[in-house]
Amino acid sequence: GNSVTQMEGPVTLSEEAFLTINCTYTATGYPSLFWYVQYPGEGLQLLLKATKADDKGSNKGFEATYRKETTSFHLEKGSVQVSDSAVYFCALMDTGFQKLVFGTGTRLLVSP
Amino acid sequence: DTAVSQTPKYLVTQMGNDKSIKCEQNLGHDTMYWYKQDSKKFLKIMFSYNNKELIINETVPNRFSPKSPDKAHLNLHINSLELGDSAVYFCASSLQGLQETQYFGPGTRLLVL
Numbered sequence: 294g295n296s297v298t299q300m301e302g303p304v305t306l307s308e309e310a311f312l313t314i315n316c317t318y319t320a321t322g323y324p325s326l327f328w329y330v331q332y333p334g335e336g337l338q339l340l341l342k343a344t345k346a347d348d349k350g351s352n353k354g355f356e357a358t359y360r361k362e363t364t365s366f367h368l369e370k371g372s373v374q375v376s377d378s379a380v381y382f383c384a385l386m387d388t389g390f391q392k393l394v395f396g397t398g399t400r401l402l403v404s405p
Numbered sequence: 406d407t408a409v410s411q412t413p414k415y416l417v418t419q420m421g422n423d424k425s426i427k428c429e430q431n432l433g434h435d436t437m438y439w440y441k442q443d444s445k446k447f448l449k450i451m452f453s454y455n456n457k458e459l460i461i462n463e464t465v466p467n468r469f470s471p472k473s474p475d476k477a478h479l480n481l482h483i484n485s486l487e488l489g490d491s492a493v494y495f496c497a498s499s500l501q502g503l504q505e506t507q508y509f510g511p512g513t514r515l516l517v518l
Contacts (some may be wrong), residue, residue: 327506336409336495336509337448380446392438392461393507395448 295320295387299396302380306373306403314368314399316357316383324385326350326359326366327393331380340368340381373403408432409510411496417516418486426481426513428496434508435501436460437479439471442493442512454479455501486517 300315318326325344329337341350346361355370366383383396409430418424430437438461439451452471453461459471468484483490496510 329509331446336511337497338509339506342506382448391436392450392453398446398448400446 295324295385295394297383297385297394297396299381299383299399301397302400304399304401306401308375308403308405309372310403312368312370312373312377312401314381314383314401316366316368316396318364318366318383318385320364320385320387322388323361324388326357327384327386328355328357328366328368329382329384329395331382331398333379337382373401375403375405377401378403409496409498409508411494411510411513413513414511415514415516417518419518420486420488422486423482423484424486424515425483426494426496426515428479428481428510430477430496430498430508430510432498432508434498435476436499436505437473437476438497438499438507439479439481440495440497440509442495444492448495452479452481488517491515491517 296319298317327342328340330340331337341352343350343359349358357368380398380400382398384393412427436455438453442448451465454473457473470482473479493512495512497507499505499507
């Protein structure tokens, strides 16, 4: 079945450091890929998405590129802020059943 | 105005009780979902409704029964609550279509004692 694998956290960084959170997927066909963010005590918010190979999603300084050859969708940000501390979820859209399949989430902690 | 709202936000109850969680969306979406997030933050879909019809029903105990009175509402009723039901339950909605974004509610934190 379809699945998403994310790097385990927590990821601990100092402010202004470079961020990478790895995400790889297993799927039949070409699913849409998403990054969602969950701030403490809140629901999930869509951060960015990409719907086909080589697409780059970007938002709020975060970027991720849909790489079909490596089945990856790694999240990057050039300079993190304390306010970026949250849990980040990689997900794919199961095209057969129209449901989101989530990775286990990666907690990011950014210190001043 | 909140796009996807859930009530209650917190729910503490005893084992064996029956409880309901309500969800409403004002986005005009066709499809609504319930997800469960366990203590390790793992998120898994439970149900999906499209235009009041059940489309996805994952392997969820039949103590859980979703009800969609209209397109804008999807409620979750849980009978005979068990300790393992303690989790955060998220409602979400989207337009119909494979590439449409799902919008999540703020979650309902259920604690079964």
